[in-house]
Structure formats: structure tokens, C-alpha cells
Amino acid sequence: MALIDLISAEVVKVPLISKTKPEIIKELIDTLKAAGRIDETEPAYDAVLTREAKGSTGLENGIAVPHAKTDAVRSLTIAIGISPNGIDFDAIDSKPSQLFFLLLAPPDQSGPHIEALAEIARITQSRAFFNSLISAASVKQVVELFQEE
Numbered sequence: 418m419a420l421i422d423l424i425s426a427e428v429v430k431v432p433l434i435s436k437t438k439p440e441i442i443k444e445l446i447d448t449l450k451a452a453g454r455i456d457e458t459e460p461a462y463d464a465v466l467t468r469e470a471k472g473s474t475g476l477e478n479g480i481a482v483p484h485a486k487t488d489a490v491r492s493l494t495i496a497i498g499i500s501p502n503g504i505d506f507d508a509i510d511s512k513p514s515q516l517f518f519l520l521l522a523p524p525d526q527s528g529p530h531i532e533a534l535a536e537i538a539r540i541t542q543s544r545a546f547f548n549s550l551i552s553a554a555s556v557k558q559v560v561e562l563f564q565e566e
Contacts, residue, residue: 420536423495424563427452429556430498433517438475438506442466442483445496445519454494461489461521475508479551480541482534484520493529494521497559501551515551516541540566 430448435441442465449455464485468474475481496519503513518537522530541547546566553559 420495420533420540421563421566423493423533424497424560425452426556426560428454428494428496429559430496431553431556431559433498433500433504435500436504438469438504439466441481441498441500441504441506441517442469442519445483445498445517448496448498449494449519449521452496454496455489455521457489461485461487464489464521465519473507473509475506475514477508477510477512478541478544479503479508479512479515479547480518480537481506481508481514481516482518482520482537484518484522484530484534486522486524486530488524490521490523492523493526493533495519495533499551499553499559516547 435444446458446461450458464487465483468485474483498517503515506514
């Protein structure tokens, strides 16, 4: 399954209003709940925080990919959020994170989870694409950018 198949307006949040790492994670999980992609937020939230405790998923160049395996989902699920000013997500380059991909996968499905992480790594290599996403003024623009990618 391609990453674009998981992205729809309901799972994109522009701009994120949260200012801390736990709040960003909660806001993205709440987005999934509102979209009907998960039934309960607490198990998903706890799973992501447990994964974050093992090591930050804040990558380099303004990108963070908080993720976890949880029984809260039946298949790979994603939420995307943009914080134009960035927040401290304990990134490996110590810079603020602006683009967030929250991934949730069932414990028994490693393949799609790994493929999605690889696809995120590939598409975010383009600084032009990243800058277009960060500059997007609407959810619709974000979804269109992914459709064009």
C-alpha cells in the first residue's frame, strides 16, 4: 500500500496548535479519532509515548515520525501535521520539528509500517517538497502536494 493511499484531508492537521511533544502526539491521535481511524485514543497515545521513551523519533531537517505498534488499529494508519514555526521534539539535530508523520500499526504487521517509514524518508529528502508542505496554507494543499509527489 502506497503512503498516498492513507492520506486524506481528515488525517491532516494544518496548522498544529500544540507547543510540546506530548501535546503534538495527542493532537495527531485526536485527529485520527475524529477521522474515525481509531476508536480509543489512550492505547494509541500510550504506545507512542512508550516508543518515544526508547528514543526520540524527531529526525533531522524539521521532520518527526512518531510511531508505534498498537492494538488500537487494525491496519497501518497515518496522521500528518504541520507546525510552521516548529516545536522542540528532541530531534537528533536539536532543531525544531515542523512536519510530523504519526504512524500507527498493528503489532503483527511489520511490513507496511517499515515501507511507510521508508517512503516518508524518501519523499522528505526533497527540500523543495518539504518547504512546499511547510508553506501550505490548507489541508487541501497538503493533500494535493502528496498526490503530485
